[in-house]
Amino acid sequence: xxxxxxxxxxxxxxxxxxxxxxxxxxxxxxxxxxxxxxxxxxxxxxxxxxxxxxxxxxxxxxxxxxxxxxxxxxxxxxxxxxxxxxxxxxxxxxxxxxxxxxxxxxxxxxxxxxxxxxxxxxxxxxxxxxxxxxxxxxxxxxxxxxxxxxxxxxxxxxxxxxxxxxxxxxxxxxxxxxxxxxxxxxxxxxxxxxxxxxxxxxxxxxxxxxxxxxxxxxxxxxxxxxxxxxxxxxxxxxxxxxxxxxxxxxxxxxxxxxxxxxxxxxxxxxxxxxxxxxxxxxxxxxxxxxxxxxxxxxxxxxxxxxxxxxxxxxxxxxxxxxxxxxxxxxxxxxxxxxxxxxxxxxxxxxxxxxxxxxxxxxxxxxxxxxxxxxxxxxxxxxxxxxxxxxxxxxxxxxxxxxxxxxxxxxxxxxxxxxxxxxxxxxxxxxxxxxxxxxxxxxxxxxxxxxxxxxxxxxxxxxxxxxxxxxxxxxxxxxxxxxxxxxxxxxxxxxx
Amino acid sequence: xxxxxxxxxxxxxxxxxxxxxxxxxxxxxxxxxxxxxxxxxxxxxxxxxxxxxxxxxxxxxxxxxxxxxxxxxxxxxxxxxxxxxxxxxxxxxxxxxxxxxxxxxxxxxxxxxxxxxxxxxxxxxxxxxxxxxxxxxxxxxxxxxxxxxxxxxxxxxxxxxxxxxxxxxxxxxxxxxxxxxxxxxxxxxxxxxxxxxxxxxxxxxxxxxxxxxxxxxxxxxxxxxxxxxxxxxxxxxxxxxxxxxxxxxxxxxxxxxxxxxxxxxxxxxxxxxxxxxxxxxxxxxxxxxxxxxxxxxxxxxxxxxxxxxxxxxxxxxxxxxxxxxxxxxxxxxxxxxxxxxxxxxxxxxxxxxxxxxxxxxxxxxxxxxxxxxxxxxxxxxxxxxxxxxxxxxxxxxxxxxxxxxxxxxxxxxxxxxxxxxxxxxxxxxxxxxxxxxxxxxxxxxxxx
Numbered sequence: 001x002x003x004x005x006x007x008x009x010x011x012x013x014x015x016x017x018x019x020x021x022x023x024x025x026x027x028x029x030x031x032x033x034x035x036x037x038x039x040x041x042x043x044x045x046x047x048x049x050x051x052x053x054x055x056x057x058x059x060x061x062x063x064x065x066x067x068x069x070x071x072x073x074x075x076x077x078x079x080x081x082x083x084x085x086x087x088x089x090x091x092x093x094x095x096x097x098x099x100x101x102x103x104x105x106x107x108x109x110x111x112x113x114x115x116x117x118x119x120x121x122x123x124x125x126x127x128x129x130x131x132x133x134x135x136x137x138x139x140x141x142x143x144x145x146x147x148x149x150x151x152x153x154x155x156x157x158x159x160x161x162x163x164x165x166x167x168x169x170x171x172x173x174x175x176x177x178x179x180x181x182x183x184x185x186x187x188x189x190x191x192x193x194x195x196x197x198x199x200x201x202x203x204x205x206x207x208x209x210x211x212x213x214x215x216x217x218x219x220x221x222x223x224x225x226x227x228x229x230x231x232x233x234x235x236x237x238x239x240x241x242x243x244x245x246x247x248x249x250x251x252x253x254x255x256x257x258x259x260x261x262x263x264x265x266x267x268x269x270x271x272x273x274x275x276x277x278x279x280x281x282x283x284x285x286x287x288x289x290x291x292x293x294x295x296x297x298x299x300x301x302x303x304x305x306x307x308x309x310x311x312x313x314x315x316x317x318x319x320x321x322x323x324x325x326x327x328x329x330x331x332x333x334x335x336x337x338x339x340x341x342x343x344x345x346x347x348x349x350x351x352x353x354x355x356x357x358x359x360x361x362x363x364x365x366x367x368x369x370x371x372x373x374x375x376x377x378x379x380x381x382x383x384x385x386x387x388x389x390x391x392x393x394x395x396x397x398x399x400x401x402x403x404x405x406x407x408x409x410x411x412x413x414x415x416x417x418x419x420x421x422x423x424x425x426x427x428x429x430x431x432x433x434x435x436x437x438x439x440x441x442x443x444x445x446x447x448x449x450x451x452x453x454x455x456x457x458x459x460x461x462x463x464x465x466x467x468x469x470x471x472x473x474x475x476x477x478x479x480x481x482x483x484x485x486x487x488x489x490x491x492x493x494x495x
Numbered sequence: 496x497x498x499x500x501x502x503x504x505x506x507x508x509x510x511x512x513x514x515x516x517x518x519x520x521x522x523x524x525x526x527x528x529x530x531x532x533x534x535x536x537x538x539x540x541x542x543x544x545x546x547x548x549x550x551x552x553x554x555x556x557x558x559x560x561x562x563x564x565x566x567x568x569x570x571x572x573x574x575x576x577x578x579x580x581x582x583x584x585x586x587x588x589x590x591x592x593x594x595x596x597x598x599x600x601x602x603x604x605x606x607x608x609x610x611x612x613x614x615x616x617x618x619x620x621x622x623x624x625x626x627x628x629x630x631x632x633x634x635x636x637x638x639x640x641x642x643x644x645x646x647x648x649x650x651x652x653x654x655x656x657x658x659x660x661x662x663x664x665x666x667x668x669x670x671x672x673x674x675x676x677x678x679x680x681x682x683x684x685x686x687x688x689x690x691x692x693x694x695x696x697x698x699x700x701x702x703x704x705x706x707x708x709x710x711x712x713x714x715x716x717x718x719x720x721x722x723x724x725x726x727x728x729x730x731x732x733x734x735x736x737x738x739x740x741x742x743x744x745x746x747x748x749x750x751x752x753x754x755x756x757x758x759x760x761x762x763x764x765x766x767x768x769x770x771x772x773x774x775x776x777x778x779x780x781x782x783x784x785x786x787x788x789x790x791x792x793x794x795x796x797x798x799x800x801x802x803x804x805x806x807x808x809x810x811x812x813x814x815x816x817x818x819x820x821x822x823x824x825x826x827x828x829x830x831x832x833x834x835x836x837x838x839x840x841x842x843x844x845x846x847x848x849x850x851x852x853x854x855x856x857x858x859x860x861x862x863x864x865x866x867x868x869x870x871x872x873x874x875x876x877x878x879x880x881x882x883x884x885x886x887x888x889x890x891x892x893x894x895x896x897x898x899x900x901x902x903x904x905x906x907x908x909x910x911x912x913x914x915x916x917x918x919x920x921x922x923x924x925x926x927x928x929x930x931x932x933x934x935x936x937x938x939x940x941x942x943x
Contacts, residue, residue: 001601002841003544005769006762008551009558011543014764015606034611040542041569041634045556045759049875049896054764056892066890068897071879073722074733076555077569082735085645085744089727096725099883190616197625266611345569346542348633368625370633391724391733391746406641410567 007047009040026060030152032069065108077412084398093380097388109285114306120144122301122310125317127158128454131271134280136462143279148286153268160419162373164354165452166203166259167228170492175226180456192270196262197368202353203259206250212359216254230256261365291328297439314441319420321444334445335383337423340393342416346370361495362400377495387418421448426487432478496531502787509579520577527560527572532788536771536847540588544601547846549771553778556759568635586635646743653679656749661689662924663916663931664755670935683719693781695804700924723884751938758874758917765840772848776871789814790867794851797871798823806831817863820853876918885909905934913938
């Protein structure tokens with residue numbers, strides 16, 4: 001059948017590009033994500049400029065707004081075994097990272113015209129938190145909502161995470177939220193018309209140290225109490241689930257077959273489209289520049305496209321929340337921490353669950369497209385907004401992965417990137433009202449796991465905001481806890 | 496495609512194994528070249544629509560030639576030297592690449608298929624689709640073996656690292672060698688010269704220097720740069736070096752990086768532009784000049800200097816050139832006799848190119864039989880490495896591509912990153928060499 005291809009690696013046609021434009025995805029980064037162009041084996045070498053030229057010709061973008069998507073290392077597909085040979089000095093913290101992210105998106109990408117002059121609710125942050133909240137507010141009749149996003153949809157952590165969703169948590173609050181989220185993910189396509197490719201292949205946690213093994217055992221009891229079918233299994237049973245797994249130095253494993261992986265980007269498109277359809281305004285490439293406050297209330301949110309008078313402001317900017325809160329003289333205890341991740345060439349299915357070695361923070365799964373997607377925390381990673389990629393990470397990851405799954409040694413890495421965990425002192429989120437600024441609501445601090453929590457958290461938050469009924473979630477996790485000193489630490493953090 | 500009757504013997508005649516069949520090959524030439532010379536045009540099936548694909552770019556810049564080679568998935572056969580007994584399998588095809596039942600997907604979805612919305616929320620259908628999609632997704636199979644460990648990595652420190660041994664890089668190296676500045680030139684190919692040895696011949700182009708022209712150890716071939724990283728010791732290139740004993744990772748720290756990587760052959764969107772038998776212009780000149788492999792009857796489409804030069808080159812070597820469609824015009828003085836200004840391109844054929852149709856300016860649509868369509872358009876700058884190194888990249892609206900923002904001497908926004916040649920401004924080999932010379936002189940400023 002006759003087709004004009006523009007990205008042949010991913011079979012993206014000229015018609016696909018036109019379709020993305022019709023849907024409102026006009027900048028190179030957004031069109032890349034929506035169509036998949038440039039995400040294949042060649043990473044855009046043959047198609048990047050060709051697509052840009054199509055976008056420019058379509059008049060969707062001014063020339064100054066045609067900026068390339070961020071090219072990621074490695075430049076050519078590279079075997080994990082080669083990357084594993086790079087020397088790493090574990091005694092020093094990781095330094096540097098490439099490429100440097102654009103500090104500000106080009107102003108040519110900013111939409112023409114001002115933002116609405118007033119709105120009932122202004123949500124700062126167009127990641128999964130902000131967009132799912134906007135959608136849930138709209139469902140409950142509150143459609144006078146503006147979502148402000150500094151970049152494109154998926155520019156932040158929501159577009160950079162590995163797509164794991166799990167019920168295996170260490171505290172009842174998070175277990176219940178995650179359970180509800182996964183239920184909502186199952187019906188997401190029905191409610192919002194976009195496939196999110198939830199695949200419940202389970203999560204397999206491995207423990208190397210005795211205390212980690214004990215924690216998994218303790219958690220399994222808790223999980224079962226809350227209806228999560230986690231079971232502790234032997235190394236042999238783990239090898240039955242993942243053929244080829246060495247289980248090197250691993251004492252035990254915990255497996256919940258109902259955990260899984262999803263395709264993150266589609267959630268943002270679905271929530272954004274669902275919100276806009278109901279009257280919400282989603283303003284991308286728009287920066288918050290300050291707040292106008294009086295008598296303990298935020299009165300206006302200032303942006304580089306005008307001010308918005310509002311009744312309520314929700315701060316849902318993930319790792320950028322402290323920086324935005326500072327504009328209102330609010331100090332948040334969150335700190336951004338880089339976490340790096342990579343994706344390999346796509347292979348036919350061979351790996352069912354997401355596997356994680358809890359002691360080292362290694363995790364890996366196989367995406368719906370067949371890529372191995374995985375990352376590993378670095379205990380020496382300093383706080384800061386660095387999102388660059390390092391050779392140190394790919395080397396550490398390649399060694400840790402090939403230790404557990406040797407046959408991937410000759411599998412090739414296609415790209416690596418970094419994102420920010422939004423880390424709080426007790427690894428728990430920050431939700432609810434802000435002391436001293438009553439109508440500034442917090443919705444951040446999910447420590448790299450916000451994506452899987454968002455559908456359930458947004459549902460509870462929208463209910464709480466629109467009904468006025470109390471919900472212990474927004475008192476237990478509000479900012480006051482850091483002063484009163486009653487912290488219950490979540491230990492099931494990967495990375 | 497075929498090997499020309501007057502082909503120079505360039506290596507030992509061997510055979511490779513294509514799914515159980517013995518195929519003649521020349522030892523050391525890219526195995527994809529051997530395959531097409533032997534009439535094997537379909538090397539793979541595409542990821543989504545299972546469209547037939549044959550090699551296109553011969554530059555590791557697309558995915559058309561990926562095959563399973565000796566048990567490893569997704570190997571660029573356009574860059575893999577043929578070896579006696581090499582086992583080649585075509586991927587993503589059932590039951591075979593020539594008759595693939597999943598190619599029906601291509602017919603069911605004539606324009607596109609929107610996997611984001613298809614069957615979204617439709618009970619049962621969406622579950623079935625998810626299961627089918629997972630099985631259909633992916634290219635190639637997990638290797639059965641872990642493979643040997645890579646050789647121990649090596650760390651080098653050098654004043655200047657030059658990436659790319661084409662006209663710009665070679666000219667820069669000549670300047671640096673003349674001034675006694677220690678440098679390391681990294682070339683991913685087995686030969687120096689780049690377009691000078693495999694592009695279209697150009698009047699006044701510089702000569703490729705003899706290997707002895709440079710200080711010993713200052714040129715490393717078969718060395719693919721993977722990234723420009725930084726760490727606690729400074730900025731360095733990560734390099735995959737193919738050595739006789741195996742692959743080795745190099746960390747090359749340098750005070751200056753001169754990036755002369757040239758460009759990638761771009762996709763030119765027209766109908767069926769992905770059919771086996773559609774080749775990039777630089778691929779066609781490489782096949783002809785380095786391997787004496789060429790079509791029987793070629794059509795050429797595109798624009799720019801190389802289009803017409805390539806048409807003449809093919810004619811000189813006895814290839815019948817049936818049409819040359821210049822998409823921009825006006826035709827240059829030296830245009831090929833079959834050249835016209837035109838548009839409305841479409842490739843015809845089922846499993847390979849059989850004809851090209853186009854509409855000449857002011858004329859009626861024509862259909863010309865051919866066994867290859869050669870797309871000769873200016874390359875698109877390979878800006879990726881420079882961008883990683885902190886250089887600014889801009890969109891050149893006239894040329895329709897991204898390029899590195901640099902001054903005439905190759906200075907970029909990053910103080911230690913210099914560029915020269917097509918990566919900064921697409922032009923002739925002579926232009927590239929001149930800029931390489933200027934950049935080499937410019938980067939010496941402030942060097943310790």
